[in-house]
Amino acid sequence: MSATASTAAATTGRPKRMSPRTEATLRVVAPIAVGVIVLGAWQFLVTVVGVSEYLLPSPASIIEEFIANWASIASAMLITGTNALIGLVVGSILGILLAALAARWSIADRMSAPLIAALAVVPIVALAPVLNSMFGADSQFGRQAIAAIASFVPVFINTLRGFRQTTPVHRDLMKAYAANSQQVLRTLTLPTARPFVLTGIRIASSLAVISALVAEYFGGPRGGLGSLISTSAASSAYARAWAYVVASIALGLLFYLATLLLERLVLRRAPSGGAR
């Protein structure tokens, strides 16, 4: 890939541009540099300018708390992560199935459209106290349900759009081949929708983590990241609260990167680099 790109640039004699390697390095280095500068300024504010540690804990003390509480952070990540994962998987499966129904029968589409619109605008966390009391204080089910509802919406919307992306020429072709609806689904509709489904899941992955975490603020069993953040903050252990926030960010990133990787794996085709 990089080889063909550079030869193309050489043969066409385009104005000088960054080599692909420099570009890739820059793409990694630039955000890290920004992060380091921000953290440095933050530490500077606290230690030199003298902003109260109570108001704004310094990065150093947050890291200290992170290491000191690693065991509870790890188990909290596991609990919240499991809830988010179950919600993501269930929500995605439901989203894909219902989108398939809606694409197949327009009556199903019309029946579900207002429901989906309602689900999309409900602040999902508003359901948290209700679901918590519905399923009892010692059940994780309410949180998983919230993560599932939050994941469902983007997966459904994207999948439905994907199912409608088949082009007229492909549909004509399938008709000319007298393909039955099963064959059309397998050879045309599903592969066309695949990138859209994966985009939906990628968007849903972050939402699942956020909703599973925020749902913990509203009671239910302790031990997840959300409940630990609220407990630490309530007991004025701000640095520890921040350490749990850092862990939440890491969990969200983990989910996002995992789905991104899934997308890359599924959509990967032959090694590109052939002549166009």
Add this chain to the structure above:
Amino acid sequence: MSDATTGSRAPRPAETAQDAGSRAPRPAESAVEVRGVDKVFETRTGQVQALDGIDLTVAAGEFVSLIGPSGCGKSTLMRLIADLDDPTAGTLTVFGKSSRQARLDQEYGIAFQQAGLLPWRTVAANVALPLELHGVASADRRSRVAQLLEMVGLGDFADRYPDQLSGGMQQRVAIARALAEQPRLLLMDEPFGALDEMTREKMQTELVRISAETGAAVVFVTHSIPEAVFLSDRVVVMSPRPGRIQQIVPMRLGADAARAARTEELREERTFFDMVTAVREALHGGSPVASGARGVETR
């Protein structure tokens, strides 16, 4: 077919006829019969008469081009033959069957202006698609695909993806796919319309060779006069609004009209220009066209 592939371009009219005959159970049977066909489209602004009283017969093994200005219904007529749309009135039969039955029985292969390849499938998998859908065993499929790709000169590109090919190569894949099930009828809707002139002429020569090899009847939609003249046994000239058949111009290209004899040299022969002029005059409503044949539009 096997001897035709290895044979030279020498004229073999008798053999071609025999070849076509051996495929059709009843040699006298025509490939396509169109009787009194009308097509009316309902649009928001009212009805549009796309086709009006179309009668047309295409013999087995015959190459017929439909030509005319935009909106003359030539593509619509092809879509009706393919049973992709239904006629408003009249009947269409393909090898003696209703067009619907012919579609279900896979009596024709089809190619469109867009190659319409599935981008997530390799070239080989794209050509194999119709075979796969119709339950051909995978070993047979593989050998048939290899043979087809060889025929369109893409043997080395079997594992490429469509977006790695040029427009002309993609269109050749589409033609290979259309030929996958050895249809006795090939329907083509401006398959070379998006190609540049050089690629286009090359593709035309290849199509002449391939259609001679397979002995299939071809209904070919185009708006290029030289293309129609070069390829066809007969050129059907259509006029727009409502779409009607204006005139059917038989091509008499040289002493011997066998398709195998149509080579690049033909494009520079006197008879070729005479035929271009004849089609051109038919398109302009029968009145002689003032300028010489050489001033003809090329697309």
